Amino acid sequence: MLSTDNDILKAAEDWRKNGRAVALATVVETWGSAPRPVGSNLVIDQDGNFLGSVSGGCVEGAVVTEALDVIESGKPKMLEFGVADETAWKVGLSCGGTIRVFVEKVE
């Protein structure tokens, strides 16, 4: 089922209350054409389950991987993705934009 912003935040709360380790990713800045607006959320649990999106599916995999680190360390991270990024060949945005994503643990 398609999830709405309400569902995503509710899931973050429910997952945490059920004892799962959870991270929340938020698009905080975009340049050029970006697939999801600033403020978009992605919630991730310790097993890599996720709900929501921060891009059109281009970088979610990488964000989930980084989120697992954040869950482990408890320290928030700022991620940047775009064509200028050195890892662009791997997880860049095909639309040519750049996005910054803030990833934090729900504790």
Next chain:
Amino acid sequence: MKLDILAALNAEREARRAAIVVTDVESGRQRLVKSADIAKDPLRPQLAEHLRTSKSGMEATAEGKVFLTVYVPAPQLVIIGAVHISQALAPIGKLVGYDVTIVDPRTAFASPERFPDVKVIAQWPDQALPPLNVDRYTAFVALTHDPKIDDPALLHALARDCFYIGALGSRKTHARRVERLKAQGVSDAAIARIAAPIGLDIGAVSPAEIAVAIMAQITERLREEVDAEPAPIKAAS
């Protein structure tokens, strides 16, 4: 994010109240500002502006670089008339992310068989509408063609500053409606806010196509309003 902030945020969203999460992106420190508390917050001007445009964003402040995540209520779609078009419009509205409610006092129309999985209220608008908290995050659509049902509903919507108000009917039907509403004291400016004939002009013919045209027009209105502060227009009541 602390779990208690997240839970408080979800409670605000549940109650259809706007809230802003302020995050210091260096330290990760965070706080929740409910819309009612913005006036007494140190970041009041920035918070008020972000709430007005419903846009999240980065701000350089005396507190350092902060990210403001703006959470406005999920838009709701109130449909007057449990008619054929509503059978298509309700699921489309739901898919687009709206909380959908249908109001129709005619119980033969407003049956659960015709509207599985949709909130249907089989009451007259004057009873059904006040508890729905029709607000500026509401799209309001009158589809019965019946002045006894549509007119009082439209008066309610105009008084509540809905971001979209549409009414089904030909130009002729709408002209008669305009006369009736004017006789009730509604201003020209308020009447101009009613989209009629309803929906974007895409040549829609079938009920489902008309529903698509309506949803497209609602979306257009929702997104264009972001940068312009609409003048509050109240219907005379």
